[in-house]
Amino acid sequence: MPLGPVFRHEMLAAGRKRRYFAVRVLIGLGMLALLAVGYQTVYQQLRYQQGALTGDYGATVTLSISGVAQLTATFYTLFAWATMIGVLAVTPAVAAGAIASERERRTIEYLFATDLSNSEIVLDKLAARLLTVGKLVLATLPVLAIFRLLGGVPGSLLLTHFAMLASTATLTAAIALTVGVWCERARDAVPRALAAVFLWLIALPLGFIALWQLGLYGVPWAEWLQDRVVMPLVTAMSAVHPVMMLATSAGISGGVLGVDVDRGAIALMVGFQLLAAAALLGLTVAVVRRVHLNAASSPGVRQKAAAGAPDSRSPYERRPMLWKEMFAASVKKQTSKWAMRIGVTLLVIVVGTPLVTLLVGGLARYRSIDFEDYMQLATGMVGTCGSILVLLMGSRAAGLITYEHERDTWLSLLTTPLPAGEIVTAKTLGNLYAFRWPLIGVVLMPLLGTLLDISAVLATLGVAATLGCLSWTATAIGLAVSLRMKSSIKAIGVTVFVLLSIGAFYSGLAGTFAGLSGASEESLSLLIFPPLAPFLLIVPVIAVFDSTPDYIMASYFVGLILYGAVGFFVTLGNTARFDQLCGRSVGYWRPVPGTTTPQRGPLAKPSPDASL
Template sequence: MPRIVNWLLRLVITNPICMRLVTGGSRRTRHLYIRSGYLAVMIIALLISLLGVGQGSLQKLASAGATAFQQVAYLQLGMICLLAPVFMAGAIAQEANPRTWDILLTTPLNALQVVLGNLFGRLFFIMALLVSSLPLFAITQYFGGVPGRSIFMSYLIGAIAALVVGSIAIALSVSRQAGRRAVFVFYICVVVYLGLTWSIDRILRPGAPNQVTMMTPLNPFLTLEVLLNYANYHPPSAVEQLSLGWFKRMWFGAPAATFCWLGTVISVLLIAWSALFLRVIGERTGQIAWYRRLFRAGSASAKARPARRVWNNPIAWREASAKQNTLGKQVAKWGFVGLGVLIAMTLIGLIHTQTISLGTARSMILSVIAIEVGIIGLTALNISATAISQEREDGTLDLLLTTPLTPSYYVSGKMRGIVSFLLPMIAVPTVTLAMMAAYIGVDGLGVASGVMMTVTANTSTVEVPMVLPEGVIILPLVLTSYSAFAVMVGLHWSLKSKGTISSIIGAVGIVVAVTGVISLCGSTGGKTLGPIRAVLATISPITAVRAIVFPEAAIPDSLSESVAGSRITLVVASCIAAAVYGFVVYGMHKQMLGPNGRNFDMTVRRLSGTN
């Protein structure tokens, strides 16, 4: 074999690191469960999307097939964006032991082989997920209305998005400035970036209705929308593009191609940077960061502090106060609170000065609160999924089990402490809705545009506030109970997982799958299932926010009958949803402990010493 061909093969296909990751990961039961769960969610989503398809003309079948494909394509892209950091978490976590890179550099592998092996060895599983769902998308071809080009372009967009996420993860790992907690930060950055670019696009759209914006090639969901919703979101016409320069013509005229090329270039640059600086950065390992020197972290003066008042449950106090009292966590939490309040005040200012219309304001409110809900959910999962496994790794759990604390007391304290820590964050979207409700209550202080909107629910025209004031009651009920559910899922995986990374991956996968399915049920079934439509519309925080901001889309039947009655129904439905979450949390707590805490004790003993 020619030497150049052998060299190229050893970069990816026969790369020892890539082969080790693929061979080892393919045999893991966890990866089998992830693939099976991914396909199960996709199949269920497609079936739910096709429930309303009955006998009709070929045109109706084609329209139903196109709608089902759009919903499943968006779901697949969302799951890829969320699962890509999961599979790349191993690369980020390698920094927890920086000598891993040093050992690899002593092998005959060059820096480029090390970087590409880690990248493509983990990307293989993401690409396998994409390929595994291809037969499912092929089924939509029986209905018609779905061009084959759209299917393959949606796959290409998902693959490029995964490549960019993977390249960033490898760069973080190579820099040795990340760590196990960086997995959570990585998730937050992905969610915030997608939500921020989507929100900016919604702000810019009124300036050019139905046309792409400068944000379109920067967001995979917006790029996919151009392919799937061309009639309502499309590039400028060919005549309009003639007056544009070559860069604008490429950026606005071909957003899908621009996204793919831009993602490829960014990935190549990150890979090149990682390969060039892999050895150089290793020489600086062990130096103290400037911000730690600034705050004297770890110094003798930081060891002494005043006595603290402990709650009745010391486990809950430790989880809510002591363990979360680090500088970074406090800055992140209160920074989130301050930024959320500032954004809410800014939105009210924009509405009052009539800088934005009420329709645009509703879209922005939905985007902001949805991003905040996503951050709260990921924070709950990150803290709870490491609450027990981290104590097992550092030996703290063995010490706690020698005390009179019972398993029930321990798990209940963990859940109470984590939820208490999350309460200030949960208050942020609630305060946002409260400020909007107060602004509506004073009739916008006499603003000319008013605070009421005329919307169409089914065939009726009704007048509703720009945001339902009842959201101040609905959202905290649903979001708090949902956070408790996410915390219990995280604690469950933290108990039975050997390490923190595996517990985070398992918890995030379960919660994302459950939330995706119930959100899909709430968004589609909320229109057609009669009396339980309001409960389905509030069963998930995302669909609850949608019902608060866009009730005509969430509960059109109820709204067309009675506006006041539908608002009361949503409040009652949120109480029912909170009660359902409460029963689920109680059942998970009992199952986690077993009779007299036997399951908890057996799991702890089985995994003791395995880290």
């Protein structure tokens, strides 16, 4: 029966985790920060309006009844977007490891040996993870209740929004559970689930871009493809896209809060999302036992090394840790290989189709006139895909050390005579190597523009340098967190929060409060923009086809220097931390010259009789 022993066990385990209490406190503080941002925004708008009438822009403003209503509408706007984005970001991280963690701990066989059916296992885990997400959403209600003193938010509007959140969380959790079934480790399931949700969200705007481009051709094949293929897909995706529905039917643009809510469209979206979630859960229930048993009974397939024969020992002899991180962990199942190939193929189709379509259209119709249009599209692609990629690289790096603990190989790593710097460097380069194809894909986006104008080479070099700097820093931060934790899930969560705090959270709060100081635009850009990864990624592309102010370029170079310094010092800290965990006083173990016995400390100088 549903909500049985698995549900009770999941809820007991979640109730004993202190991190959920910390997350609820952070959510409450975040809601208070949104309240402060909303108040300052409305206050500045009213002061500007009064200054436009009286000429005194520095006068104190008292909130009237209309001002209080405007404050309520502004806060609800921020609340609606913050909760929706939070659900889309948190739910995959919470739900992705539900099945993968059981496989990783080798406890899933005990579940299969009981009388529990597949549906009971999957639905119990889904209900427990959704309830965990729901408790995090409910942590926002105390701050929302403050507005009962200011006239409040209509109850029907709140119910409509929470219905959207519930259906979106259900579909997102179903996507994460389905992805996690084919993952053998929780640390792999989380970034893959986040990537699947990201592809779901970005598919709709890419579909609109494809419609726009096909409409420019005016040829029969383009019209047929637009009417018979792309348009039905865009319509279907629009029916279940939460961000689009929130933007068009959130009831936040009317004069009276909640009067323009399209409840019919929201109800349709909720229904379609629940149907899609039911289909995915049906697939998960059908394959959860079969996938694990097939993976446990079928032998692994040894992959070949990247360059050279698989029996080549030269990389191992020169850099053993680097060889291990890049090539040694290469036993993959056939299902994993095919799943990876399908995922890469879908990513190439979703991301590359609009770019290639615009590129071919520009070459066929206008030769090099469409260079600016292509680079504008590439700017959005590079900023979005590059930022998500950096976040995924940091989350993977967060599990590189904790995974050694979970596999019980940590002690074996500590007893090797390898220097700490070599181990940390190998972990860093191995993480970059694991994302080599996505990194190349992001760099190729502006590089394709060279077919239209050779100046795109400069944008490509700038994107490559920026992406390399951000990737190194994200990997270093992930390793720093991983060295201080024993659980991969905890390390991934903390790393993602730290990376988001460096960019989005800091810049949003700094921009709001710095704007009140009346500082110049140049000063504000130097304060707000440097930590933003999307800003740093798009500046090299924009600078090629558009005039860029000097203060924007200054903010770009300040950001590169900032991230480079953070990556350098965090890497040094990781080396020192590794030495501390090993109990090494200086930095490495080296054999004493003339012997084969490792000695802790620096490389000993040979004594006068060492050669005797």
